[in-house]
Amino acid sequence: MRTTRREILARSAAVAAAVPWSAAAGDESAIADAGQIQPDAAYRPVITPNGATLPMRLVDGVKVFHLIAEPIEHTFAEGLTCECWGYNGRVHGPTIEAVEGDHVRIYVTNRLPVSTTVHWHGQAVPSGMDGVGGLSQRPIEPGETFRYEFTLPAHGTFMYHSHHDEMVQMAMGLMGMFIVHPRSVRGPLPDRDYVYMLSEWAVRPGARRPDPNEMMDFNVLTFNAKVFPGTEPMVAKVGERVRIRIGNLSAMDHHPIHVHGTGFRVVATDGGDIPESAQWPETSVLVPTGTTRTIEFTATNPGDWAIHCHMTHHTMTQMGHGTPNLTGLAVAPFDAALMRVVPRFGEMNEELQSGDGDATGMPMNSIPMMGGIGPHGYITMGGMFTMIKVRDDLPDGKKVGWYQAPPGTQADLASEADLQRDGIET
Amino acid sequence: MNVAAGPKSRGWMRAAATRVLGMAAATAILACHAAPVDAAGDVERAALANRIGERIGVDPGVFAPSAEALAEQDRLLAAPLDDAGAVRVALLANHGLRAAYADIDIAAAGRAQAALLSNPTLSTSVRLFAAGPEVEASLTQAVLDAFLRPLREARADATLAGAAARTERQVIALVFEVRRQMVALRAVGAERGLRQAAVEVAESGRDLMRMLLDAGNAREFDQAMAEAEVTRARLDLASAELRLAEAREDLVESLGVWGPQATVTVAGDLPADAGVGLDVEQVETRAIRASLDLAEGRSKLAALLQEAALVGIETRVPGLRAGAALMRDPVAGVAIGPALSVDLPILDSGEARRQRVAAMLEQQQQRDHATAVAVRSAARRLRERFVDARQRLAYMERVAMPAERRVVHENVLSYNAMQIGAFDVLAARRREIGAESALLRTRAALCLTRLDLEELLAGNRNERRLRMSDAMPPRDAMDMDPSNDTSPEE
Numbered sequence: 001m002r003t004t005r006r007e008i009l010a011r012s013a014a015v016a017a018a019v020p021w022s023a024a025a026g027d028e029s030a031i032a033d034a035g036q037i038q039p040d041a042a043y044r045p046v047i048t049p050n051g052a053t054l055p056m057r058l059v060d061g062v063k064v065f066h067l068i069a070e071p072i073e074h075t076f077a078e079g080l081t082c083e084c085w086g087y088n089g090r091v092h093g094p095t096i097e098a099v100e101g102d103h104v105r106i107y108v109t110n111r112l113p114v115s116t117t118v119h120w121h122g123q124a125v126p127s128g129m130d131g132v133g134g135l136s137q138r139p140i141e142p143g144e145t146f147r148y149e150f151t152l153p154a155h156g157t158f159m160y161h162s163h164h165d166e167m168v169q170m171a172m173g174l175m176g177m178f179i180v181h182p183r184s185v186r187g188p189l190p191d192r193d194y195v196y197m198l199s200e201w202a203v204r205p206g207a208r209r210p211d212p213n214e215m216m217d218f219n220v221l222t223f224n225a226k227v228f229p230g231t232e233p234m235v236a237k238v239g240e241r242v243r244i245r246i247g248n249l250s251a252m253d254h255h256p257i258h259v260h261g262t263g264f265r266v267v268a269t270d271g272g273d274i275p276e277s278a279q280w281p282e283t284s285v286l287v288p289t290g291t292t293r294t295i296e297f298t299a300t301n302p303g304d305w306a307i308h309c310h311m312t313h314h315t316m317t318q319m320g321h322g323t324p325n326l327t328g329l330a331v332a333p334f335d336a337a338l339m340r341v342v343p344r345f346g347e348m349n350e351e352l353q354s355g356d357g358d359a360t361g362m363p364m365n366s367i368p369m370m371g372g373i374g375p376h377g378y379i380t381m382g383g384m385f386t387m388i389k390v391r392d393d394l395p396d397g398k399k400v401g402w403y404q405a406p407p408g409t410q411a412d413l414a415s416e417a418d419l420q421r422d423g424i425e426t
Numbered sequence: 427m428n429v430a431a432g433p434k435s436r437g438w439m440r441a442a443a444t445r446v447l448g449m450a451a452a453t454a455i456l457a458c459h460a461a462p463v464d465a466a467g468d469v470e471r472a473a474l475a476n477r478i479g480e481r482i483g484v485d486p487g488v489f490a491p492s493a494e495a496l497a498e499q500d501r502l503l504a505a506p507l508d509d510a511g512a513v514r515v516a517l518l519a520n521h522g523l524r525a526a527y528a529d530i531d532i533a534a535a536g537r538a539q540a541a542l543l544s545n546p547t548l549s550t551s552v553r554l555f556a557a558g559p560e561v562e563a564s565l566t567q568a569v570l571d572a573f574l575r576p577l578r579e580a581r582a583d584a585t586l587a588g589a590a591a592r593t594e595r596q597v598i599a600l601v602f603e604v605r606r607q608m609v610a611l612r613a614v615g616a617e618r619g620l621r622q623a624a625v626e627v628a629e630s631g632r633d634l635m636r637m638l639l640d641a642g643n644a645r646e647f648d649q650a651m652a653e654a655e656v657t658r659a660r661l662d663l664a665s666a667e668l669r670l671a672e673a674r675e676d677l678v679e680s681l682g683v684w685g686p687q688a689t690v691t692v693a694g695d696l697p698a699d700a701g702v703g704l705d706v707e708q709v710e711t712r713a714i715r716a717s718l719d720l721a722e723g724r725s726k727l728a729a730l731l732q733e734a735a736l737v738g739i740e741t742r743v744p745g746l747r748a749g750a751a752l753m754r755d756p757v758a759g760v761a762i763g764p765a766l767s768v769d770l771p772i773l774d775s776g777e778a779r780r781q782r783v784a785a786m787l788e789q790q791q792q793r794d795h796a797t798a799v800a801v802r803s804a805a806r807r808l809r810e811r812f813v814d815a816r817q818r819l820a821y822m823e824r825v826a827m828p829a830e831r832r833v834v835h836e837n838v839l840s841y842n843a844m845q846i847g848a849f850d851v852l853a854a855r856r857r858e859i860g861a862e863s864a865l866l867r868t869r870a871a872l873c874l875t876r877l878d879l880e881e882l883l884a885g886n887r888n889e890r891r892l893r894m895s896d897a898m899p900p901r902d903a904m905d906m907d908p909s910n911d912t913s914p915e916e
Contacts, residue, residue, distance in 0.1 A: 205843050320845030325643035333637060334848045337630040338841070341623070342855045344834045363839040
């Protein structure tokens with residue numbers, strides 16, 4: 001049974017909106033509300049691009065959350081929508097946010113057609129609350145609601161995911177981030193605190209459901225269950241301290257996440273904070289599967305900065321691996337050959353050129369391998385690609401457009417004068 | 427028998443001889459008025475032409491080719507032939523058919539012969555005596571001839587009817603064979619087109635692979651596979667061209683032309699509506715009624731019945747000849763009197779002849795019965811083939827081919843999405859060509875089975891066509907090498 005966004009909002013309307021929501025998910029260039037520091041513990045609420053934070057209700061001092069595991073029709077990017085599994089109408093599930101030492105009570109309702117559990121990855125919870133189906137608890141049968149209750153023992157960046165028939169249920173999307181802020185402030189708070197869940201899927205072009213049986217050839221690689229150009233960019237003002245928490249629950253792959261335009265330090269893992277003296281500098285952080293890595297940097301360099309997995313195939317969406325190597329060759333002769341001997345190919349090209357009907361020339365429910373329109377043409381990236389827009393100023397409520405490079409800082413065609421002056425022979 | 431008599435009896439004898447001579451003369455005159463051979467043949471040909479026109483809507487032109495007919499033949503052959511033109515040429519030029527028409531002339535001659543009385547017999551002898559020559563002469567005529575003539579004529583009529591039925595059947599057989607050959611030629615021509623398309627697909631694959639090889643992106647192994655695909659496709663094309671030549675020769679032979687006129691071309695494609703407009707109800711009854719095999723059998727039976735009557739009379743009534751005799755004796759003078767001769771059935775009673783014709787009657791009856799059973803079986807068999815072919819074609823057109831085209835369409839989409847390469851799309855196109863070939867054969871099979879059934883309902887049971895193992899077009903016309911079958915299952 002699917003749950004519409006309207007139903008989720010109706011249920012959460014009764015919850016005290018003490019926790020500010022992240023700004024409108026899906027609006028890729030809206031300014032994210034930095035959120036107000038919470039009084040019970042000094043923390044900046046996290047922002048989950050393309051996602052949301054799970055609403056919380058305070059009952060007798062216990063923070064009560066409700067996760068609903070259910071089938072969801074999820075859009076990875078416009079043109080690619082699949083039958084996935086998630087929580088509370090979202091894939092991945094909403095970010096759970098609490099404070100170290102909080103006593104939390106998390107209800108999990110199972111609306112899936114199969115039994116499930118929830119494991120609180122990285123947190124030392126009581127054995128019976130650990131969520132391993134068959135070991136820690138009996139599975140939650142369809143229609144049942146279980147209660148998980150424990151005190152958060154430590155702060156950090158954690159994850160939650162199904163721990164029952166993991167290969168299938170995680171491949172279908174049952175995961176989310178769990179952020180536990182420190183009870184007391186430790187050092188300067190970040191001005192922007194972003195959360196990302198990395199995952200990978202196998203969705204054959206034309207299919208409407210991920211294939212959990214795939215072990216090697218994943219073709220949809222996501223930041224918060226989105227592929228570029230569906231990924232919502234981050235924003236930061238020059239001088240702001242930016243924290244990015246990255247969790248990886250991909251089935252088989254680690255991801256080296258590279259940040260352009262700045263270096264950063266790796267400040268924490270899901271095992272805990274890294275002492276300052278031990279924090280190491282990087283421009284790419286390897287996030288192994290099943291782990292989290294938290295990085296921090298101060299945004300000093302204005303611009304539109306790419307952030308992406310540096311495994312090059314992971315920045316392609318639904319790439320086929322059965323095509324011949326066309327490097328060094330023009331594509332036109334291949335198309336011409338097909339046009340000559342495959343009548344349907346020629347007919348389709350004519351339909352596309354004439355704009356007849358809904359012809360897209362692609363299998364239904366599939367998107368190009370890469371791309372979105374950028375300020376200088378087509379951005380030849382897809383998959384695990386997003387960006388952070390650093391600006392000198394970020395007026396509230398206004399959209400952040402493309403960065404305009406100041407004169408002298410824009411790569412462009414070399415002039416003859418420049419070439420001659422510098423003795424460059426082309 | 428010579429008779430010498432006195433004055434009174436000589437007068438009586440003279441009168442009797444005069445009467446016999448008069449009867450012989452009258453008979454001779456009557457015999458001269460029997461229908462001429464040519465007239466009987468022409469009448470039957472005209473009747474045949476009308477019957478064929480009613481059966482199959484074609485004017486067979488059963489008369490000898492005229493200058494106008496030859497000019498028409500030249501005009502038809504100067505342009506691509508359609509079905510009507512091809513049939514017209516065959517009817518004009520096929521010498522086998524001309525030979526068949528002669529059956530009518532032969533039977534018509536027999537009919538004319540049957541109307542004739544046998545010639546009288548004049549016998550003379552002369553003996554030379556010293557006193558002078560003794561001359562004996564007699565003129566006799568078979569007495570039963572005139573009485574048996576109606577039976578002979580009836581027998582000849584039946585034989586002529588049988589010849590007409592046989593000739594009619596041969597005309598129909600030729601017309602439908604030509605129509606089938608036109609179907610086969612069109613189908614083989616279209617198949618050749620598909621094999622040519624397959625060659626082009628293979629050559630495209632080879633050319634693309636060469637480009638990849640030259641760029642260092644493919645292996646010699648890949649190129650070799652691509653070249654092998656081209657050679658296979660070209661061999662298939664060569665086989666198709668040979669089959670086309672064979673199909674054309676089949677038609678040319680039936681048309682009866684040769685030399686420069688043998689380079690016939692065919693207009694049009696296989697009809698798209700071969701499955702409609704043919705009533706398949708009560709085919710057994712209709713086939714029986716129309717059967718020229720049975721008509722010929724009935725004619726043979728009728729002729730045998732007349733034969734039996736003739737044999738019955740001829741073997742029971744001794745051969746009797748009557749006439750007049752004249753004798754001149756050098757001494758007695760001239761004497762004239764009646765002459766009679768009779769066969770004495772003391773050595774040959776005629777029983778063997780009567781038994782023979784009775785056995786032939788029984789044989790013909792059994793043959794007619796067997797023919798009727800065979801015609802009914804053929805009707806059922808051909809009806810089933812036609813209905814099956816019609817259903818099969820409909821299924822292929824409405825379900826199978828759209829599915830095949832959908833495969834190509836989805837392959838092109840996947841190519842656009844860079845999920846598969848150009849070679850995968852070419853492979854899908856090859857598969858589609860195989861399916862188009864199967865569709866073509868099915869469409870041709872429907873046309874052929876329709877013609878087979880129409881031929882049967884027009885009166886001819888074509889035993890060769892009944893021996894096809896299935897409803898598909900004959901392998902020897904469409905695909906001489908079964909291993910060249912590019913069906914979608916491959």
